[in-house]
Amino acid sequence: MNNFENYEKFLEILDEDLAKIFDYQKEYICCQKGCSLCCERGDYPMSQLEFNYLKEEYNKLDDNLKKQINENIEKLKKENPDSYTCPYLTDHKCSVYSHRPFVCRAFGVLTEDSKGNPSFPFCSTLGLNFSKIYDKEKNHLSFALVKQNNYKIFPRIFRLSNKVLMNLPLVKEMGIEFGEVKKLKDFL
Ligand code: SF4
Numbered sequence: 001m002n003n004f005e006n007y008e009k010f011l012e013i014l015d016e017d018l019a020k021i022f023d024y025q026k027e028y029i030c031c032q033k034g035c036s037l038c039c040e041r042g043d044y045p046m047s048q049l050e051f052n053y054l055k056e057e058y059n060k061l062d063d064n065l066k067k068q069i070n071e072n073i074e075k076l077k078k079e080n081p082d083s084y085t086c087p088y089l090t091d092h093k094c095s096v097y098s099h100r101p102f103v104c105r106a107f108g109v110l111t112e113d114s115k116g117n118p119s120f121p122f123c124s125t126l127g128l129n130f131s132k133i134y135d136k137e138k139n140h141l142s143f144a145l146v147k148q149n150n151y152k153i154f155p156r157i158f159r160l161s162n163k164v165l166m167n168l169p170l171v172k173e174m175g176i177e178f179g180e181v182k183k184l185k186d187f188l
């Protein structure tokens with residue numbers, strides 16, 4: 001299960017592709033250092049392999065950070081909300097950034113839902129990424145707003161769900177086994 005060597009190779013490829021995706025959509029993206037809203041509202045589904053990898057980084061953290069994270073975890077377990085701040089977020093920074101799962105790597109881009117419809121990053125409702133082309137009433141991408149705002153590039157929807165990424169032919173070729181996918185809370 002802990003096939004981190006191949007998983008890390010796969011992450012390198014994925015990160016290169018994601019960098020191109022973010023660059024392509026940069027007109028619509030306003031992520032800035034210090035913004036951590038996407039880690040403050042969610043359920044962060046990930047696979048067993050991704051969680052094991054995240055924990056590998058956690059194990060290297062200093063005791064103070066570990067203490068903060070463990071307190072966050074205890075609070076989360078006690079309150080048990082559906083949507084929550086990720087316990088690995090400390091001082092508005094991801095404490096396990098290099099080992100974060102797929103779902104976090106794709107934060108902020110326009111993806112698709114299980115039916116193939118555009119899925120906006122949640123911060124589009126807060127005036128952030130893609131907000132100028134988000135039709136709130138129809139909960140959909142508005143081509144009229146793309147034109148109205150004089151965007152040069154048409155927005156593209158990328159297929160970046162866990163299901164899509166974990167079933168890529170390359171993943172199979174590399175022999176990567178992700179294991180069960182669950183919400184972060186259910187791994188803790
Ligand atoms: S693992 Fe890191 S990037 Fe992902 S939600 Fe938690 S703090 Fe944010």
Ligand code: SF4
Pocket residue numbers: 030031032035036037038039107108109121123128129
């Ligand atoms: S995706 Fe949205 S919430 Fe997350 S850092 Fe970017 S602007 Fe902020």
